[in-house]
Amino acid sequence: MDTQIAVQTKNLSKEFDGKAVLNRLEIKVAQGEIYGILGVNGAGKTTLLKLIAGLLEPTEGGAYVFGENSWKQRNKVLQNIGSLIEVPYFYEHLSASQNLSIHLEYMGVSADIDKALSHVGLPDVGNKPVSKFSLGMRQRLGIARSIIHRPKVLLLDEPINGLDPVAIREMRELFISLKNEGMTILLSSHILSEVEQTVERVVVIANGTLIEVANMEELKNTHQNNLENYLIGKMRGGKYND
Amino acid sequence: MIKLIGLELRRNKISTYLISSIIIAIVVLGFCFLFGYGPQIEASKGVLPSDTAFEIFMTWKGCIPLIGTISLGAFTVMSAIMNAKFTVEEYAGKKAIHLFSYPVKRSRILFAKCILVFSFTCIAMFTCNIAVISLFGAISNAVGILPETFTTSEFLYLLKTTAVLSLLAASVGLVAMRIGFIKKSLSWTIVSAIILVGPCGNLFSMFPDRTFTIMLIGMAILLVIGLIVFLELLSKVNKMEAV
Numbered sequence: 190m191d192t193q194i195a196v197q198t199k200n201l202s203k204e205f206d207g208k209a210v211l212n213r214l215e216i217k218v219a220q221g222e223i224y225g226i227l228g229v230n231g232a233g234k235t236t237l238l239k240l241i242a243g244l245l246e247p248t249e250g251g252a253y254v255f256g257e258n259s260w261k262q263r264n265k266v267l268q269n270i271g272s273l274i275e276v277p278y279f280y281e282h283l284s285a286s287q288n289l290s291i292h293l294e295y296m297g298v299s300a301d302i303d304k305a306l307s308h309v310g311l312p313d314v315g316n317k318p319v320s321k322f323s324l325g326m327r328q329r330l331g332i333a334r335s336i337i338h339r340p341k342v343l344l345l346d347e348p349i350n351g352l353d354p355v356a357i358r359e360m361r362e363l364f365i366s367l368k369n370e371g372m373t374i375l376l377s378s379h380i381l382s383e384v385e386q387t388v389e390r391v392v393v394i395a396n397g398t399l400i401e402v403a404n405m406e407e408l409k410n411t412h413q414n415n416l417e418n419y420l421i422g423k424m425r426g427g428k429y430n431d
Numbered sequence: 432m433i434k435l436i437g438l439e440l441r442r443n444k445i446s447t448y449l450i451s452s453i454i455i456a457i458v459v460l461g462f463c464f465l466f467g468y469g470p471q472i473e474a475s476k477g478v479l480p481s482d483t484a485f486e487i488f489m490t491w492k493g494c495i496p497l498i499g500t501i502s503l504g505a506f507t508v509m510s511a512i513m514n515a516k517f518t519v520e521e522y523a524g525k526k527a528i529h530l531f532s533y534p535v536k537r538s539r540i541l542f543a544k545c546i547l548v549f550s551f552t553c554i555a556m557f558t559c560n561i562a563v564i565s566l567f568g569a570i571s572n573a574v575g576i577l578p579e580t581f582t583t584s585e586f587l588y589l590l591k592t593t594a595v596l597s598l599l600a601a602s603v604g605l606v607a608m609r610i611g612f613i614k615k616s617l618s619w620t621i622v623s624a625i626i627l628v629g630p631c632g633n634l635f636s637m638f639p640d641r642t643f644t645i646m647l648i649g650m651a652i653l654l655v656i657g658l659i660v661f662l663e664l665l666s667k668v669n670k671m672e673a674v
């Protein structure tokens with residue numbers, strides 16, 4: 190084994206009120222890769238990320254981050270995780286810097302807050318209360334918070350929500366530079382173009398079931414002109430025919 | 432733990448509750464004058480106060496529990512609001528995702544929140560009630576509102592009733608927090624606190640000779656219930672999911 194497994198799920202299943210939302214999902218994410226999670230609304234992307242972040246208890250199986258069980262050894266796992274799951278929550282009356290500073294205290298680490306803010310394109314808003322932030326600014330701040338403590342694994346649930354095209358490109362470049370520094374990134378999205386341009390491997394989930402894991406470069410080569418159709422077919426859970 | 436409490440203070444607006452405490456104190460002082468002058472005004476109209484009303488309004492032994500009960504009501508509601516804001520709402524819905532994302536034992540964070548609200552309630556109510564009634568006592572001594580003098584023995588009686596009532600307010604706040612937690616709702620928390628504290632006034636005045644004993648028993652019961660439900664919640668929070 191040449192690369193370490195950063196995130197792994199084994200037979201991971203989750204039910205809500207007796208209804209299966211994830212079925213025996215098996216994925217392996219290598220350290221330092223950008224791994225996409227693709228699926229339609231309700232496919233189970235957020236649920237998968239929450240299970241990896243130790244926020245949900247698996248009905249069966251487990252999620253592991255560097256070999257530690259996300260639910261049972263939650264506090265060890267959380268030390269290595271940065272996450273932006275669903276809409277980020279902030280202390281509205283506090284500034285971006287104060288929010289980040291409190292975050293760092295809870296994480297038990299120190300970091301350069303101004304640098305983190307300028308990293309995500311929020312250089313001059315440090316003292317403005319978050320209640321005055323636009324949707325995109327909140328999303329940027331959420332991304333800043335997820336990476337400021339230098340986690341080994343970054344979990345991003347639709348990170349480009351509410352971002353303008355300029356910001357989308359900036360964030361893509363940021364994610365790639367983080368990856369180059371060795372960070373492992375799991376990124377969920379239903380925006381195909383984003384996934385195509387950012388991730389190295391992708392898992393397609395439909396109705397909580399793994400449909401396919403594929404290498405993005407290879408997919409692009411094999412389905413040069415109809416990658417979108419191919420992926421949509423997969424996301425629908427069906428087989429694609431030319 | 433100190434660090435966690437400090438973080439709670441940094442991210443919640445504690446000044447709101449300091450200001451609220453001061454406002455409560457002013458209102459309670461207003462009630463003091465109302466009750467103090469009430470019998471005199473009645474008497475000037477030719478209405479003679481009944482024996483029980485006389486007992487309550489003209490003696491410090493009657494006045495201190497009465498004013499204390501008003502403070503109790505106000506500080507219990509404030510405690511419930513604090514518990515709702517610091518605790519109940521932070522575990523509701525999407526906010527729980529945030530709170531549960533930190534590599535800190537969940538029970539420690541919850542403990543920090545509850546201990547903070549509990550002690551804040553106790554200290555705020557203790558300080559305000561003692562300050563207000565002592566001030567009223569001093570004014571009464573100077574200008575003669577109540578016929579009785581406010582002496583050291585009255586002050587000691589004030590100290591012990593206020594200590595008991597402050598613990599009662601904080602305990603009711605804790606129990607209300609646990610009830611509100613079931614629905615993760617601010618209004619459930621506040622309504623529970625009001626329902627729990629509502630009968631206190633009647634209970635305390637049921638046996639005028641035994642007021643302090645009744646307060647003590649009531650406080651002990653609610654403190655024990657509060658501790659039990661608090662410990663139960665501490666064990667539960669580790670298994671909670673952020674759905």
Ligand SMILES: Nc1ncnc2c1ncn2[C@@H]1O[C@H](COP(=O)(O)OP(=O)(O)OP(=O)(O)O)[C@@H](O)[C@H]1O
Pocket residue numbers: 205206210228229230231232233234235236237379674
């Ligand atoms: N707390 C919950 N209780 C009951 N059902 C839930 C809960 N959370 C999610 N579900 C269900 O689980 C399924 C997967 O939800 P999930 O949020 O993981 O989807 P998603 O892929 O992230 O979708 P989207 O693209 O809309 O964000 C959905 O059918 C959803 O209704």
Ligand SMILES: [Mg+2]
Pocket residue numbers: 234235236346
């Ligand atoms: Mg989702």
